[in-house]
Amino acid sequence: MRQALAAWGLWLAAGCLSERPRPGPPVLSIELDNKTVHSTTPNDTVRGSIRVADPDGLDSIWMRVDTARAGADALFETVYQSRFAFGLRAGLPQGEPVTVTLEARDLVGFMSRRDTFVTVVPP
Numbered sequence: 001m002r003q004a005l006a007a008w009g010l011w012l013a014a015g016c017l018s019e020r021p022r023p024g025p026p027v028l029s030i031e032l033d034n035k036t037v038h039s040t041t042p043n044d045t046v047r048g049s050i051r052v053a054d055p056d057g058l059d060s061i062w063m064r065v066d067t068a069r070a071g072a073d074a075l076f077e078t079v080y081q082s083r084f085a086f087g088l089r090a091g092l093p094q095g096e097p098v099t100v101t102l103e104a105r106d107l108v109g110f111m112s113r114r115d116t117f118v119t120v121v122p123p
Contacts, residue, residue: 025110026054028102036121039092045085046100046118052080054106064101066092076107096120 032048046065052058058074065086074080088098097117105111 021055023056023108023110025112026052026058026104026106028052028104028112028114030100030102030114030116032100032116032118035118037088037098037118038123039088039090039120044088046088046098047083047085049081049083050102052104054078054104057107059105059107062103064099066098092120094120094122
């Protein structure tokens with residue numbers, strides 16, 4: 001009986017020692033080319049790159065800059081990387097923060113969101 005309990009205890013301890021991968025939300029990063037922008041003409045643009053990773057696979061990715069929004073199907077990839085360029089509205093006030101938002105959903109249904117911003121500066 002003691003040997004059976006000892007074996008059971010070792011089995012439980014061994015199960016607790018190894019790290020099991022647990023599902024979790026996608027990991028997001030936004031890299032901006034510039035932290036400031038001008039908003040004097042409609043041609044002013046926020047540019048940068050994004051990276052989204054999830055070992056369970058990615059379903060979809062959305063990005064919003066100011067009032068513009070775009071999405072992409074990640075095609076079940078575990079890593080998605082892309083450059084982006086979003087035009088800004090003309091006439092944004094000087095010093096105004098323009099929000100840049102990245103969202104992603106993985107195949108399990110977990111969602112992540114990351115926000116940053118660029119600041120409108122004079123030309």
